[in-house]
Amino acid sequence: MTVAFWILAMLLIASAIFVITAQKPVHSVAGLLAHFLFLAITYFMLSAEFLAVIQLIVYSGAILMLFVFVIALLSSGVMPFSAGPDRLPKIAAPAIVVIAVLLGFVAYAVSREPAVTPTLRGIASGPVGTAGVFGSVADFGHALFTLNLLPFEITAFILMVAVVGVILLAGDQVPYVPTRRRARLVERDMREAIVRAGEE
């Protein structure tokens, strides 16, 4: 288990560094996918089985798909997608110093922390998933729908706000009406795109 933790830690850090150093956003998404997979394995090792599955479904399935769709949308020829000027050489040195100092603070805090003694309150041993075993789906669901029902309902409200906000932000302001003028604009855009493609 210890060896597995260290291998996972190395993979997590390596994939995170790949995410922030990749030149193309698609490569970043791939790195983030690997990161989330390793993180899900780590969650399994911490016997948080439900959260591990949710990590795979929600993050790797939904959120990363959203990123991929947005990248595909933005780079679909209509709107050229460039990486933009890279500011890394200019501010890398001070940023690394700041981050090193902050990490030093964290290391100091961890070293000063008295060793945590886990309270070994009786957890029944048994197959995972059954009630009474720590981290089982049954216990998670029970805790979510009894003690934490109000926060759960509030997350539903937050998601609804997000949906309404996204529709307001990115939805069409004017409903699509196929007019002659609109058709001419589309035709002009397509001609320009063909000319651009021919130049390249």
Added chain:
Amino acid sequence: MHENLLPVALGNYVALSSVIFFIGVAGVVLRRNPLIMLMSIELMWNAANLLFLAFARAWLNNAGHIFAFLVITVAAAEAAIGLAIVVLVFRSRANVDVDEIALMKG
């Protein structure tokens, strides 16, 4: 090894989580591509979640699991709205440098 004990000491999880968090901070500070900045923010959410789950495991209390679940929900909402803003900004101007987008600067 006792079955109830953590595989490694809790401090290792704290250190791993803070390293990933600061990699995310570095991504937000260093990169100027809004999509990669959003991904770095996802890295930071996940570092915090890892810490929640590690402490939940150490203290055998699944309140941390509940909180991590709520964090994932809020992160999903944040990603959706962030990406909508990115799409909106890119629709009006074909420019991907966030330094250029200073419309709300006083």
